[in-house]
Amino acid sequence: MPIKKTPIKNRIGGVFVPVRDIERAREWYNQILGLEGGEISFGHIYSAPMDGTAGLILDTMPKWRNEDGNVSTYQAPSIQFLTNDIYASYQFLKENNVELLTGIEDDFYFVFKDPDGNLLMICKEIS
Template sequence: MNTPLKTPLKNRIGGVFIPVRDLEKAKKWYSKILGLEGGEIYFGHLYNAPMDGTAGLILDTMPKWRDENGNISTYQVPSIQFVTDDIQASYQFLKENNVELLSEIEDDFYFVFKDLDGNVLMLCRDVS
């Protein structure tokens, strides 16, 4: 049996950051797509979205991470997975809301789409 390592770090994800260009536009888009209400804006560049689960969703204009032209990289692979109980209804909902869909529903389990800033995101059927 392995003995747990002694560490001051917690074994938990506290938040997931998504780079965005326009905080207000991103906040409205994510609120509509995920059904978010409330949340707080901090320091003029962070929106802490109220989420269920183990990690919070944080939209960030990331002023410290921009290049000399003011540009910031977006996620070009699906590094964030949202979940749904109804993959078909979710796909149709995003399609009806003009969200850019990058795949069809694969294996009756997931599909990939982009947010307003071009970040690639994934939606999977919840199996918990």
């Protein structure tokens, strides 16, 4: 089957993470990822200054909340942050009282929660 021409780029522009408190989330992600700068826009979006092809966007998602005012969180790790030292990264999160859900698995990755309950993953970068 021939590939059809599409106006959509095969590049991810950003990954949205649902959060409840944009200020608290910005502070936590900045601390954990060693980030500085970045602005909160429209009162509910923080675009984290990331390296790489996709940006990390924290959003309180006011349009997507249910009738109780809640927004769903990631219940499976869907974002992978990279590290050159999986053991130092694990220890760093432990020392910063981050909720770790797994130990280091297969000498390659581990899963943790952000303050909003989103499941995230750290993986060893493969060169």
